[in-house]
Every structure is written in C-alpha cells, then in structure tokens.
Amino acid sequence: MNLLHQIFVEPFLFMGEAPDLLLQVLWEGFVSGILYALIALGFVLIFKASGVFNFAQGIMVVFAALTLVGFYAMGVPAILSLALAIGVMFLLAVTVERVVLRPLVNQPDIILFMATFGITYFLIGFGELIFGGEPKQMITSQLMLPEGRTNLEIAGGFVTIQHIDIAAAAIAVVMIATLGIFFSKTRIGRALRAVADSHKAALSVGISLNQIWVTVWFAAGIVALVTGIMWGARSDVSFALQIIAFKALPVLILGGFTSIPGAIVGGLIIGFGEKIAEFYWGPLVGGGIESWFAYIIALIFLVFRPQGLFGEKIIERI
Amino acid sequence: MSLRLYGIGALAASVFAASAAVTAAQAQDGIYVPLLSYRTGAFAGSGIPIADGMHDYLTMLNERDGGIGGVPLIIEECETGYDTTRGVECYESVRGNNPVVMNPYSTGITLQLIPRAAVDEIPVLSMAYGLSAAADGTTFPWVFNPPVTYWDGASVFIKHVANVEGGFENLAGKTIGLLHLDAPYGREPIPVLNALAEEHGFEVKLYPVPAQDMQNQSSVWLNIRRDRPDWIYLQGWGAMNPTAVREAVRTNFPVDRLVGVWWAGGDEDARAGGAQAAGYKSLNFHGVGADYPFMDDIITYVHERGLSRFPRDRVGDNLYNRGIYNSMLIAEAIRTAQEVTGNAMVDGADVRLGLEAMNITEERIVEMGMEGFMAPLAISCENHSGHNEVYVAQWDGDAWTQGTDWMSPLTEFVRPLIEEAAQSYAAADAGWPERTEACP
Numbered sequence: 022m023n024l025l026h027q028i029f030v031e032p033f034l035f036m037g038e039a040p041d042l043l044l045q046v047l048w049e050g051f052v053s054g055i056l057y058a059l060i061a062l063g064f065v066l067i068f069k070a071s072g073v074f075n076f077a078q079g080i081m082v083v084f085a086a087l088t089l090v091g092f093y094a095m096g097v098p099a100i101l102s103l104a105l106a107i108g109v110m111f112l113l114a115v116t117v118e119r120v121v122l123r124p125l126v127n128q129p130d131i132i133l134f135m136a137t138f139g140i141t142y143f144l145i146g147f148g149e150l151i152f153g154g155e156p157k158q159m160i161t162s163q164l165m166l167p168e169g170r171t172n173l174e175i176a177g178g179f180v181t182i183q184h185i186d187i188a189a190a191a192i193a194v195v196m197i198a199t200l201g202i203f204f205s206k207t208r209i210g211r212a213l214r215a216v217a218d219s220h221k222a223a224l225s226v227g228i229s230l231n232q233i234w235v236t237v238w239f240a241a242g243i244v245a246l247v248t249g250i251m252w253g254a255r256s257d258v259s260f261a262l263q264i265i266a267f268k269a270l271p272v273l274i275l276g277g278f279t280s281i282p283g284a285i286v287g288g289l290i291i292g293f294g295e296k297i298a299e300f301y302w303g304p305l306v307g308g309g310i311e312s313w314f315a316y317i318i319a320l321i322f323l324v325f326r327p328q329g330l331f332g333e334k335i336i337e338r339i
Numbered sequence: 340m341s342l343r344l345y346g347i348g349a350l351a352a353s354v355f356a357a358s359a360a361v362t363a364a365q366a367q368d369g370i371y372v373p374l375l376s377y378r379t380g381a382f383a384g385s386g387i388p389i390a391d392g393m394h395d396y397l398t399m400l401n402e403r404d405g406g407i408g409g410v411p412l413i414i415e416e417c418e419t420g421y422d423t424t425r426g427v428e429c430y431e432s433v434r435g436n437n438p439v440v441m442n443p444y445s446t447g448i449t450l451q452l453i454p455r456a457a458v459d460e461i462p463v464l465s466m467a468y469g470l471s472a473a474a475d476g477t478t479f480p481w482v483f484n485p486p487v488t489y490w491d492g493a494s495v496f497i498k499h500v501a502n503v504e505g506g507f508e509n510l511a512g513k514t515i516g517l518l519h520l521d522a523p524y525g526r527e528p529i530p531v532l533n534a535l536a537e538e539h540g541f542e543v544k545l546y547p548v549p550a551q552d553m554q555n556q557s558s559v560w561l562n563i564r565r566d567r568p569d570w571i572y573l574q575g576w577g578a579m580n581p582t583a584v585r586e587a588v589r590t591n592f593p594v595d596r597l598v599g600v601w602w603a604g605g606d607e608d609a610r611a612g613g614a615q616a617a618g619y620k621s622l623n624f625h626g627v628g629a630d631y632p633f634m635d636d637i638i639t640y641v642h643e644r645g646l647s648r649f650p651r652d653r654v655g656d657n658l659y660n661r662g663i664y665n666s667m668l669i670a671e672a673i674r675t676a677q678e679v680t681g682n683a684m685v686d687g688a689d690v691r692l693g694l695e696a697m698n699i700t701e702e703r704i705v706e707m708g709m710e711g712f713m714a715p716l717a718i719s720c721e722n723h724s725g726h727n728e729v730y731v732a733q734w735d736g737d738a739w740t741q742g743t744d745w746m747s748p749l750t751e752f753v754r755p756l757i758e759e760a761a762q763s764y765a766a767a768d769a770g771w772p773e774r775t776e777a778c779p
Contacts, residue, residue: 042565049557145379154383156578156607170589183589256554256585257611261381261578264551299558300565309521309547311558 032301041178046300047293052186054292055193056251061269061276061284062197063244068278069204069217070237071122073133077140079266081242084144085110086249086258090157099163103246110242118234126230127220145260154260159253161185166254189251196247200240201281209236217279271319277329286330291315369411370673370685372397373433375444380420381553382577385605385658389444390416391649392662393669395641399633400670402640407670408677410684421577423447430455439676439690440464440669446524449473449482456481457772461687462694464672466665467492467601467624471527474724475761476695480776483694485668486624486716486727489574490757491748492600493528495622496572497535498746499598499731511540516568518559518575518583521547525574528600532572534756535749544568553579560586573599581611584619588612594619598731606656609734617736621657624729625664625713627739629655632708637663657732657739664713671697679779695720696779714745720778726750 036043060078067075088109092102121136162168167184204210215223216233224230252262272291276283299311322329376390377383397414406412415436417429426448430441441456441463443449449469456463463482465473471488473479487495500515501507517532519525529545536543544566546559556579563571571592575583580603587597595618599608604621612619629638638654641647649659676685676693685693699716714728726748733742765771 039565042561045564046561049561053555053557149379149383153387154379155387156384156581156611158611181590252554256556256582257384257578259381259384259554259578260379261553264381264553265555267551268555296558296561300561303558303562307545307547308559308562309549312549312552 027305028302035301039178040176041180042300044175044180046296048180048182048186050293050296051289052190052292053296054289055190055285056248056288057268057272057291058197058285058288059193059244059248059251060266061272061288062200062281063241063248064269064273065276065278065281065284066200066204066237066241066244068273070213070233071133072130072217073137074278075241076134076137077144078241078245078269079263080141080144080148081110081113081245082249082252082266083258083260083263084113084148085242085246086159086253086262087148087152087157089246089250090160090253090258091152093160093163094157099160102160103164106246107243110246111239114235114238114242117238118231122234123231145263149260156257156259156261157253159250159258161254164250166250183255185251185254189254192247192251196244197281197285200244203240204281209233213237268315271315273329274319275322275329277331280329280331283329283331291318294318369406369413371413371415371433371436371438372440372669372673373429373436373438374414374416374442375419375426375429375448376416377419377421377444379418380422381550382421384607385577385580385602386421386444388605388649388653388656388658389662389665391647392659392664393442393666394662395637395647395649395659396663396666397670398646399637399640402644402646403636407673408683412673419443419445419448421445423451427451434459434461437686439685439687440672440694442466442665442669443469446470446527447522450523453479453482454768459687460691462672462691464665464668464694466668468524470764471531472757472760472764474722474726474757476719476721476723477774478761478765478771479723480720480774481691483718483723485697485718485723485725486714487729487748488724488726488753488757489527489600490531490753491724491726491750492622492729493531493572494535494749494753495729495731495746496598496600497532497539498749499620499743500570501539502743507539513541513570514544514566514568515541516544516546516563516566516571518546518548518563518571518573520553520575520579521549524576524602528572528574530760531753531756535752538752546571548575548579548583553577554582556582556586560590560592563592564590570596570598573597573603575599575603580605580608584608584612584616587619588615595733598622601661601729604732604739605658606653606739609739614736616734619734620742621732621734621739622729623657623732623739624727625660626711626741627655627657627660627732631710631712633663633712634708636708660712667707667709667713668697671699671703691776692779694718694723726754 063078089102089106092105093099125133166188170181170183172179172181212228213233215228272287275290276287295311295314298314303310374393377386397412401412419426419429426445438461441461443452446469449465452463465484467487469484471490473482473484474488532543573583587594594616599621601622609616609619642651672690672693675696676689679692679696680689697718701715704710716725716727718725728745728747730741730745731743732739
C-alpha cells in the first residue's frame, strides 16, 4: 500500500508542492528533447535516402565538433573554422559516397548497415589520430553563442534558464524547419523519397543516386556539426559524446525512421519522459533510470505501433 | 591471386612472430614493466596524462641512470580503452614476457586480475584504486593499493567536512551526496560512507551516473537541487568529471562543497567550470606543478630528448604527476626487491617482496628529488595500502593549490571494515588460498 502511495500519489503531491522544480524539470526535458531530435534528424535523413540506419551518426557528431575546435586551435578564426568544418563534412559526404556507398549499390540493407560500422571505426581512429583523445572545450563565445544564465523567479521559487539552451532550442527549431521544407517541397526531396523506395526504380527514371547520397550525407553532416556544437557547449567535446547519439534510437522508434516531424515529437516525448521519470520516480529505485527509461517507452510503442507515430505503415503484398 | 594472399598472410604472420620474439628477447635483457593505459575512448581525457607521466618517469630512470640497479627497464604500453575485456586481453598478451608488476589502471580490470595474481606470481599494483579490501595483505598477498584506499579517501572527505562544519558532532542531520560513476570504481566508497553515516548521524544520498550519460548529467543535477545535499563527494572519471564541475556551476551548487576523489582532480576537470569553478576541491596525495628537482631531470632526459608525447607546457598537471607517482612506486618496489634479494634482475615474486618491504622515508624522498612532492610511505605484509596521508587540494581558478594540511584517514574506523570485507571476499570464493608467502 505504501509502495502504491509512493508511486501514484507522492510524485504528484511533490509536483504541486514545488511547482518551480516541475517547471525546471520540464524546461530541462524540453532542451534535452530538442537536442535528441537534432541527433535523430541526422539518422532520419540518411534512412530516408538509403533505408539504412547510420550507425556512424554519433561519431559524425564528435568528428564535426572536433574539426571545428581543431581548426580554431590552429589559429583559424572561429567563423572561418565553422566554414572549414562544413567543408570537411562535405568532403566526408563525397568520400563516403565514392568509397563506401557507390560500390554497394543494390546490395542488401544489412550490407550498407555494416558499412556504417566501418565508417564509425574509421572515424574514431582517424579522429583520435588527428585530434588526440583528450576532451576539448567548445568555442562557445567565439561563435557568438550566448553564455551565462537567468534565474526566473516563478511559483515561489526560481527556474534557471541557461542562455546556451535557449540558443540550442532556437537553432534546432530553425534547422528542423529548414530541412523539413527542403526535403518535402523541393525536387531533391521528392527524388530522395524515390531513392528510399527503390534504388533501381529511381535510377530508371533518371535520378542521380550519387548526387542524392552526397546531398543527404552532407545534410546529415551539418546536422551533426550543429549537434556537436550544442552538446559540446553543455559539456565538452570528447569521444564519449558519441554514446549520447544512441539516445536517438528510442526517439526514432517513437517518431518513425522516415519522419522529420516524428523526430521532433519523438525527441520531445523522450526528453520530457526521461527527465520527469528520473526526477519523480527515480528515487524509488535508487536513481539512474534515465539511461533505460527511454527504451521502455520505445518498447511500449513498438508493441502497439511498430512503425512509430509518424512512420509509414509497411504493407507487403504476398 | 590466392597465392598472393597466402604470401601476404605468411609475411604478416612472420612479422607478428618476429615482433613477439623481439619483445620476449628484450625481456631477457631488462626488467619488463608493462603499462596498461588508455589513450583512446571515452576516458582518454584522464588516461593520457597519466600514461605519459608513468612513461616519462620510467624513461627518465633509463636515460639518467641506465635503469634501476644497472638493469634497464623495458617499458611497453598496452591500450585498454578503460575496457575490462581489453584489459584482460592486454594482461594475457604481456604475461608471457615475465612482467615484474601489473598496473591495470582500472578498478574493473584490477578485479579481474586479483584471482590471477597469485597463480601467475605477478603482483598487481593498483595505486589508490581497485578493491579497497585488497589492503589486507594477509588475504591478498599479491595485490597492493598504496598509498590509500577508496575507503580511506571517503573517510578523509568526511573528516574534512567535519573540520569545516566545526566537528564530527555537527554532522548529524547533514545530507552528503555521492555523485559517482555507476561502475565498480564509482560504487567503491558506498560501504564506508554508509558506515560513517550510521556512526555520525548524517544521511547519504547516492547519485549514480551511467557511463553513457557522463556528458548528460542534467537529470542528476536536478535531483541534487531537489535533495539539497550539504556536501557532495565526486567519484567520477573521464568526461564525467568536467561535466560534473560544469553542472555544479550551472546549477549554483557551492563548488567549495563539491569534493572530488583524487581521480576527479584533473586540471581539465576543474578548468571546464570556468572562473566560477574556483574553490572546487579534490583529494590528493602528491604535489602539483613542476617545481621539484626530479622534474628537472624529466625535462632534461625525456622532454628535451624528444622522448615524451606530453606537451612540455603541461608538465606538472595533476594527472601527469599522478602517473609519475605511480611509476615512482614501481621503481621503488623494484629497487627494494633488488636490495631484499641481492639480485639485480628481479621477477614478479621478488617485486612482491619489494612492495611489502617498501619504506619511503624523508631521506629517500630527498634522494629521489621529491621533497615537497610526496609524504613518507610505508607498506607492510599485513597492510598493503599503508593508509597514508592525503590532503584536500583546491582549484584557484587557474591551478590546484594545497587547501589543507596533510590528513590521515580514519584508519581505526576503516581498517576493521577492510579486514571484514577481505574475509568476506575469501569466504565467497571457496578455493581462495591461505597466505603462504614469506614476509621479507
């Protein structure tokens, strides 16, 4: 009985007793959700174009951020470093297309999936060789991103808003909207959907597979760079950051692997869900539930809606 | 085509065999000291300066003195990535070269090597890490964890809290948080903190951080804000530490009430919090900075000869010095083993004796050029840690400073717990051998 009270009553009473903490939890959940959505977006772009889960998205986040910080450390001005990092991500997209994807056209999806493992381990080794394994500080102020925080006095307490989090949310929203429009309203976007459906059919109507793949991998690279800047500003840029990318997996299960709006909604559900669960129910089991709670939500969704909230229902005629 | 492949395969195999033979042959010409290190992976930020410090001190002994007792040291690194499985693979790969001591540099790897040490007769030196109970030399004759254990560290933290709060009697009613990596290393201080809480009437709150969320700690710091602990003890590693310091600053937690274990005291850990991290504390058992006579030799014989990978301007960083301290222990164990046995070439069994006979006095510290760098240290057959003194270092915004005097752990409290835990460990393993090794 006491346990039921702890599960079903006490957390809600505490929400009412400390509304400032509830607002703080919701804000943190929103920021995390937006950042998860950004990571998931990188996966969605490549999945839409090739039907492949890009295992390398996490290391692309680290590699992009390290490239930016690395150029700056060499004395290149911050904005120029940013432009050069974008250039490197373009080169990476071209290289991946030429060296990995082009020879694997029409191969089963699992082959392409395994190829992304290869890209991952190559980028880890190459990144450590070039940049070393030590964490680097993100050049937040040099990129003219806001720092500091504001304490808002609300509901008898206070809510701390980090300025970088506001910027992260704003940049993520703009980026998601831009990519959403680009891929749904332009010719490239329609071509991309055709490629996702069938490589052969797309080739037969004159769509350049190579161009699409470079475009999509480049877009995913830019998303990775933005994600790396935002996560790096919150902590550091280190190879440990790539693990966070796997938080995108439950987001994708929720939102669907092919839906940009799904990535946003999925990211927000996971962000809010894990923060609220950790804060209000975590203490019942000793804390630390955040790391697996997202997967529980995803599993529940898998049972009832395997294609995700916005994913396309797959109907195969037998 | 297949013939060509066979040719390449045969060539690769012969190169591999030749390199293995070279290492084995080299091991005959010197004292073989493998270093398990991690320069890659999520924990490289902490692992690199330590690996460089360990390497540079031993290299300095080779370059300056021709080794120890006239026998050169053969130093070989094996990359573990702070991964237990890879660490055990490293152990298996170096075991055949007759290493005189193993430095696992990971509590997880140490736990795996403890049962093997006696069988393979290779002592395990887990300097201020690993299994705290291994300080009981009667149960663990092949495992050493000087100068202090994690349990000693936790007791010094509580002692420091009591000093600041005006005495142990003022601890009652306080809340003390343990922010820890959710791994064997991070969980080590829990038993002693709970025991001390029972003794002094404070409450312990645990804040585990899974390895995958090391850089995603916002939830845990929300919990800290909810619970309002009076103090936090940080038992983190790798990217977890700078993130924790940064989050403490972000959430207005008073950084002078955030005290890291010695592994949370990297320069980069503190620097990540910016100017507002000034006041952050960390336990320490050696000096920081480069203003010591032995450091001049490291610069002259190692850095100026291009034998170091560590940036010259960072010599004196806390974790670089930590690696040096570790290698000093290795070197002193070998030197003592040579004295005890009368042999210049020593093996693992000899170095075990050397570790048990180790007594680094003030005079010896001066001889090593380490005055001001370390406190005297002694190990015995029963006491493999020594439960030596540590101090609380404090970050001034730019560098670590000595925040307190050297403090001894609450040994009278911790030692019985260690002996009890050692007996429990042996009892849980039906085949755990009784100590038969002689005392030097």
